[in-house]
Amino acid sequence: MNPKYRKTVIAGNWKMNLLSSRLREYAAALKEGLGKEKGCEVVLCVPAIMAVPLLRALRGCRASVGAQDVSAQEAGAFTGEISAAQLRDAGVKYVIVGHSERRAYHGETDELIGRKLRRALQEGVTPIFCVGETLPQREAGAEREIVRGQLKLALAGLESAAMRKVIVAYEPVWAIGTGRPASPTQAQEMCREIRAALRELFDARTARAVSVLYGGSMNPSNAPELLAQPDVDGGLIGGASLDPRKFCEIVEAAKL
Numbered sequence: 001m002n003p004k005y006r007k008t009v010i011a012g013n014w015k016m017n018l019l020s021s022r023l024r025e026y027a028a029a030l031k032e033g034l035g036k037e038k039g040c041e042v043v044l045c046v047p048a049i050m051a052v053p054l055l056r057a058l059r060g061c062r063a064s065v066g067a068q069d070v071s072a073q074e075a076g077a078f079t080g081e082i083s084a085a086q087l088r089d090a091g092v093k094y095v096i097v098g099h100s101e102r103r104a105y106h107g108e109t110d111e112l113i114g115r116k117l118r119r120a121l122q123e124g125v126t127p128i129f130c131v132g133e134t135l136p137q138r139e140a141g142a143e144r145e146i147v148r149g150q151l152k153l154a155l156a157g158l159e160s161a162a163m164r165k166v167i168v169a170y171e172p173v174w175a176i177g178t179g180r181p182a183s184p185t186q187a188q189e190m191c192r193e194i195r196a197a198l199r200e201l202f203d204a205r206t207a208r209a210v211s212v213l214y215g216g217s218m219n220p221s222n223a224p225e226l227l228a229q230p231d232v233d234g235g236l237i238g239g240a241s242l243d244p245r246k247f248c249e250i251v252e253a254a255k256l
C-alpha cells in the first residue's frame with residue numbers, strides 16, 4: 001500500500017450468496033467492527049436486488065455499496081440488465097466489471113468489459129475492473145502477457161483523467177475460491193506489472209494514482225502480508241466477506 005498516492009480499498013464480493021433476512025445482522029456487525037476511523041475505503045459488492053435494503057441497513061456506517069455487474073448499454077429493451085444510471089440512482093457507488101466468473105460463464109470479452117467500464121464512469125460509479133490469468137496460462141509463463149492484454153483491450157482509448165477513477169483488481173483465476181491465494185511475492189509482482197502497464201498505456205501520474213487490489217482466497221490470516229506489499233492497495237474478497245467479523249479483520253489488516 002502507498003496511502004500517500006492512492007486510496008486503500010477493501011471490497012467484499014458476495015457473489016450470489018446471502019438473503020435479505022441476514023442484512024440487518026450483517027450491517028450491525030459491520031458497524032460495530034469498523035468503528036469510526038477512516039483508514040481505508042470499505043465496499044460491499046452485493047447482488048443488485050440487495051443494494052437498496054443494504055444501503056438502508058448500513059445507515060450511519062461508513063461502508064459503501066457496490067454492484068457485481070452493469071450493462072454496457074445506456075437504456076432500453078435489454079431484458080434482465082441493469083444500467084449504470086440505475087445503479088447510481090439507487091445509491092450504488094462501485095461496480096465490479098470483468099470478474100473472471102463473468103468472463104468464464106457469460107462469455108464476456110475484454111471489449112465488452114471496456115464498454116461496461118465506460119458506462120459506469122459516465123454515471124460516476126467507480127468500476128472495480130478485474131484482470132487475471134488462469135492456471136494453464138500461469139503454468140505456461142504467460143501471466144504477464146495475458147494481464148497486459150486484458151488491460152490494453154478494455155482500457156483502449158480511455159483518457160488518463162478517466163483512468164484515475166478506475167480501480168483495478170488482480171485476481172488470478174486459480175486463486176479464486178480455492179483456498180490457495182497467490183503468495184505475497186506473486187501478488188506484488190503482478191500488481192507492480194499492472195502499474196508498469198498503466199504507465200505505458202497512460203502516464204506515470206496515472207499509474208501512481210490508480211489503486212490496484214489483489215483478490216483470490218484472501219482471509220484474515222493471509223491479508224496482513226498481502227496488504228503489506230507496496231503495489232497491493234487493498235483486496236477484493238469473496239468467501240471471507242460473507243462473515244462480517246472476518247471482513248472487518250481484513251479491514252483492520254489494511255490499516256497496519
Ligand code: PGA
Binds near residue numbers: 171175240
Ligand atoms: P474469494 O473470491 O475471496 O472467495 O477467492 C474473490 C473474488 O472472486 O472476488
